[in-house]
Every structure is written in structure tokens, then in C-alpha cells.
Amino acid sequence: MSADKAGPGHGKPTMRDALVAAAFRLFLERGYEQTTVDDIVALAGVGRRSFFRYFPSKEDVVFPDHERCLADMTAFLAASADDDEPVRRVCDAARLVLRMYAENPTFSVQRYRLTKEVPGLRAYELSVVWRYERALAAYLRRRFAARRDGTLRADVIAAAVVAAHNNALRSWLRSDGRGEANAAMDHALAYVQSAFGGTPVPPAVEQPEDVVVVVSRRDAPLWRVVQEIESVMGRP
Amino acid sequence: MSADKAGPGHGKPTMRDALVAAAFRLFLERGYEQTTVDDIVALAGVGRRSFFRYFPSKEDVVFPDHERCLADMTAFLAASADDDEPVRRVCDAARLVLRMYAENPTFSVQRYRLTKEVPGLRAYELSVVWRYERALAAYLRRRFAARRDGTLRADVIAAAVVAAHNNALRSWLRSDGRGEANAAMDHALAYVQSAFGGTPVPPAVEQPEDVVVVVSRRDAPLWRVVQEIESVMGRP
DNA sequence: GTCCGGTATGGCACTCGGTGCACCCTCAGG
């Protein structure tokens, strides 16, 4: 029901978590908009002013751990080496977010139901997702700085990754967190990777033959097949 | 300075436009958050209640014509024939939005400056853009209903189109509306079209065994080969 | 002309999210 620990190093897990727990109890039983901040603090047994000390707005109590997750993603991208494939890297970054959701399935599903119904929460979630997307795009812009249309590619790929991530995440959330999240996510991200490839398609193919034949077992993982194709087709 | 006419059929262009004009005058001279709704209605010489009759919220006065534009886009997509290429169609739909911005360059640039600075307006713009994206995605989902990962493809392509559109639009807005908007937009959308291709999937080879054979021209774009593989391998 | 009904507008009071400020309580350290 309640969220996980606040930040690393904070020895007091009490007040913030109590507020989140009280808030979600009320949100679930009588709805988000029908619950006032006064209701929450009354149930939590704290002063109204303290609520806004921990959460800058009423919406923030619904996404208590996104700030930390965004910081994790930024750190993950900053720690990437210069020789790893940018698109694969942002896909892995997106998987970080899925991991956060999967850490607390029931909580995530409850929150999903809330954000699906309440327009205000949906708008807030959009601004959260936007920050993830901008983090991915900023990383890709750095990596594509030398390329032609670097920023365009970066923006489009970041948006595509986020969309694929959201597609898989939402279908998992709709299944009440019962389905296998990672498989769907891999599938969705593989599609994006296939569309934007590792490296841009070189227009020139200097192979003598113009037809390539690939044979694969039907149950082979898709990414492996793609790798195979790439090498056979002579993509760098 | 002021926006264009309100809706079609309304013979009275006065009050709504007066509110927009008054609002923007104050926003530009003293900032969005420093301007209260009372200030706006005082300058416009109308009652406070009337403001909320025309604009459901203070943010809406900044985007007075997006509702109409969204309706136009929806109609445009609904009026598309069954034999035109879906990706091209959504790209053309995105151009509709650019056209709306280009109709009133100075107004668009002023609004851009506002939304760039004010977090609340940025969040609101995100929810507007999100509705455009959902309209595109809904259209693509219909068109891709038979396709293998129809909804995934639809979501990703819609997001990519919106990102490309925003990239071109913003660079045009940053140039104070002086650059050539259409050229940049064509370029950006062409990139998306090249990534997600135009023509429907080539004839798939049906192989019922557990080994799959794919034959492809060596210079075929990678995404197309992967599409082929996926459909042949029967991924859910 | 008068009457009438619908619509546009205005005024008010109220709720609720959010903030600035001062206050208090507790606890460590001198």
C-alpha cells in the first residue's frame, strides 16, 4: 500500500510515508478530487502546513518516487561510456523506469487507475514523463552532436522510446501487474531499435550480391535475429 | 496582437477576443503569474464571471484556438480515404498545426516565450500536445488494426511525428517566425517517414514449421526487414 | 405599444489549493 523509503540517508521514514498512505487510502475510497488536503492531514494526524513541506502540491503525493527515479536515470545516462550504442542506452534507461514501477506493482496499478480517471493527475503525469523524455533527448543530443540533424534525431528517438515504454507499461498496468512486464518492454523497445537502428543506414551497399537469405529458429529472441540481420547485411 | 475569430457561426467576435487581447497585454508587460484574472477582466472592462464563461481556466486564454485546431485535425483524419498511406496522412495532419501557428506569427512567438518561461503554461501545453498525439495515434490504431503490433506501432509513430513537428516548430519560433517554417517541417517529417516507411508490408512468407526463412534485398531498409521477421515469427 | 422567454452578463459568496509568517516545542550544548 505505502510507498517505499524516501531518499537514501534519511533515517526518518515516518511523516512523508504516513502522508502518502493516508492520501492513497482516501483517494481510493472516495476519489482524488473529492479528497481535500485537510482530509489527508486529518487522517494522518498532522498539521496542514506540514503536508506542503513534504509535497509542493497535492498532485506530488501521487508520484512520491519519480524525483528519485529521474535522478537515477540522469545518473545512468551520464555514466555511459563513449563507445556504447546510444539508442540501446536510452532503451536501457527506459527500463529503469519500468523497474521502479515493477518494484511496487499494487501501488503502481492503483496510481494508474487514478491517473487514468482524473484529468488533473493525467496532466501532471505528462509533465513528469516530459522530464524523462527531455533527459533522454539531452543525452542523445550530446551523442548526436556531430551528426547531421542531430537534435532532430535525438528528439524523435527519445519520443519514440518513451512512447514504446508507455505502451508496454500501460498494457502491463492494465493487466493489474500480473503479466510479464519485461518481455513486453523488450518487444516494444526492440521495435524502436529496429526502426532507428544502431547506426544510420548507409546508402551505399558495396556487396556483390543484392539478395540476402536469413534462416532462424522461430523461437529465437528477436534481438538476436536483428543482430544477425545487421551483420549479414553488412551494417557497421 | 489579438487572436483570430472565435468559432464558426458565432456572429459576435467581441468579448472573447477582447479578453485574449487584454490578457496578453498584461502577460507580456508584467508576466503571467503576476497577472490575476481580476486584472484581466478589469482591463477588458467585463465581469470576472464572464472570463470563466469563455475560458475554463486561466491557462486556456493562452491557447485560444487549439480547440478548433484539434477539431480540424480530427476531421481531417476522419475524412481520409482508405487507400492513402497512413504515415503520410498523419504527417499532413501535423502540418495543419503548423499552419495554425504560421497564420499568426507574432502571436505564436509571444505565446512561445510565455510557455517557455512559465512552468504552469508548459504543463498545460503538454496536455494540449498530448491530445493531438492521441488523435494521431487513434487514427493510426484504426489503420493498423490488422497489423501485428498495431497499437504499438501507432503509438510510436504518433509520438515520433509529434516530436518531429515540435522540433521544427520550435526552431521556427526561436527564429521569431522569420525562417521558412514549411521547409524545416518537411525535412523533419521526411525523417520520420523514412524511419517508418511508407508502403505496407511486402508479401510475407508463411512458414508453419519452427524454422523461418526470410529473403530480402540487401539494400532494403533495416526496419522493413525486422517488420518482416516479426510478422513471420508470430510475435504477439 | 406590451409582454415574454431565452441568452448574455454581472455580482456575490463560497471552496480549496497554496504561501508567508510567526509561533512553539524539543533537544543539544554551553
Added chain:
DNA sequence: CCTGAGGGTGCACCGAGTGCCATACCGGAC
């Protein structure tokens, strides 16, 4: 015992947004 700092609180206040009712306007019916 005093003191000062920091977390928590109460209070007054602002501004967005809403519901309700009064009013003004306007075209048509009589």
C-alpha cells in the same frame, strides 16, 4: 538554566474556480 536552531503548527491571506441568483438585453408574439 539559558540559548539557539530546526522541525512542526496555527493563522491569516491570496487567487483560481464554481454555483446561484439577479439583471440587462433582444427578438418575436400579441
